Amino acid sequence: MLGWVRLLGAFLFLLCACQPLPEVGVEPPYAPVAHTAGVRVVVAGMRSPEGAEPYRVFLGGLEEHLGERVEAFGRRTYAEVLEVLRRGEAEMGFLCTLAAGLGVEEGFLDVVLAGETLFPYQSLIVVAEASPYRELAELRGMPFAFTDPLSNTGHAWPRLLARGLGEDFFARAFFTYSHDRALEAVLDGLAEGAAVDRVVYESLGVRALRVVAQGPVDPPPPVVVPRDLDPKLRSRLVRALLRHGATPQGQKALRALGLRGFRPAEEEPYRAVYQRAREVLP
Structure with missing residues (x-):
């Protein structure tokens, strides 16, 4: 439920560009800092x-x-x-x-x-199984979930793949700050597509999604x-x-x-x- 609320906040950002992305706080199992550990x-x-x-x-x-x-x-x-x-x-x-x-x-x-x-480490572009999209080009201008600005599979490679498809191709994209949340964004209808790491995608065993494009196998x-x-x-x-x-x-x-x-x-x-x-x- 908490993850859904955060993703809803990201979606509202698309509708109100003057509003910042919601803060994604550090939660268990992580401490905010580590001072006493060896x-x-x-x-x-x-x-x-x-x-x-x-x-x-x-x-x-x-x-x-x-x-x-x-x-x-x-x-x-x-x-x-x-x-x-x-x-x-x-x-x-x-x-x-x-x-x-x-x-x-x-x-x-x-x-x-x-x-x-x-599983091979590569970028996947995924959409809802029931959606009409069959290739990346069809997602132009649609709400799209990236993971992090410095993510290889969840941001950089999809942008490289979309070169030549228009500078505004990802005009309605937003960041979820994790691969599982990007998948949730599609499952919850907040995004039409998402870019994720195949290793995370396969290990989570997510259903009701379909791959429409994939990147090269990287380290x-x-x-x-x-x-x-x-x-x-x-x-x-x-x-x-x-x-x-x-x-x-x-x-x-x-x-x-x-x-x-x-x-x-x-x-x-x-x-x-x-x-x-x-x-x-x-």
Whole structure:
């Protein structure tokens, strides 16, 4: 019910351009900040706080492998998560592919692991199953749900895909600040289409929606650390994530997120995603 109210606020923004988008507050399972934990982990809002419980469960189990307290916290936007990492207010982050590429390009983030996804990581444009739309071009000027301005699958790629379809193609688009809320916007009739991450879409098992377009398979959302993080702590974090991800408890939480585990990752593919998207970023 709470998620529906917030999405209604976003829809009203389309009708009253002078009104700002509603604030999406930080809710359980995330604390607004982490001061007392030995390891602070910031999680980007790829899922709403309500839908991100598996992250809290997974990170809670990480404490056993690190031998110290782990606290997860969130921010409303990917840009705010980047600022937390830029200022050294978290030792580790779970971040979107494009936002991670921006941090790599600007020199303050390192990609240490990539998620091994159960489904290809790519952008999907979805509409209601019963709607008449069969391709992206038919959604011109319709209410449309993006996820975040720095989302690869939920914003940048759809804008790249729509190049040549008119500068006002997404004139009635709004941001929901998570992939599950973008899907809810279509299901609730607040948007005619939405751009989302396929991994989230498939792992949620959403019914009554249909895919009308999809983007290329890109490097999946990574685990990142500040570039100036102590090397010994960085190695401890990586080892602990890999160990915990292989346990039955870790596997259960990861599967709920559409992941099977983690693998070492290079930063250049993430930089390339950011560079590809620069021309359509706000």
